[in-house]
Amino acid sequence: MARYNSLYYLNKMTKLGSWTTIDVPTQNEDAALEFLMEEFNKIDGNVRKVLNPHDFGAYASFEIDYPEDVEELASKSEDSDELTDEDVQKLDDWHDKANGVERAYNEKFSDWL
Secondary structure, three states: OOOEEOOOOOOOOOOOOOOEEEEOOOOOHHHHHHHHHHHHHOOOOEEEEEEEOOOOOOEEEEEEEOOHHHHHHHOOOOOOOOOOHHHHHHHHHHHHHHHHHHHHHHHHHHHHO
16 A cells, blocks of 8 residues: 655655655646545555755655565666566566656646646
């Protein structure tokens, strides 16, 4: 089951997503968060909204984390003997699904990114 902290703000250095960071739209932020959470829930990903401190002022981002089992695989080198062919396929399958979610998000919210 996916882990969610839908409105998770940090005032210190924020932990970036273990998979990626996605821009928060300038409008429809709640709908964007709901969309990402629903879609990443389907593949057991984790979505966090964080407030990133910066010189020009804080800005929000969505941080996307791997599921724990996939994160463990992603932390290993695909070229090493640590991963089996099955492990590599599992990681590739998750990436394909996650990239599909990101493409759908970009299409749906592109007017505000």
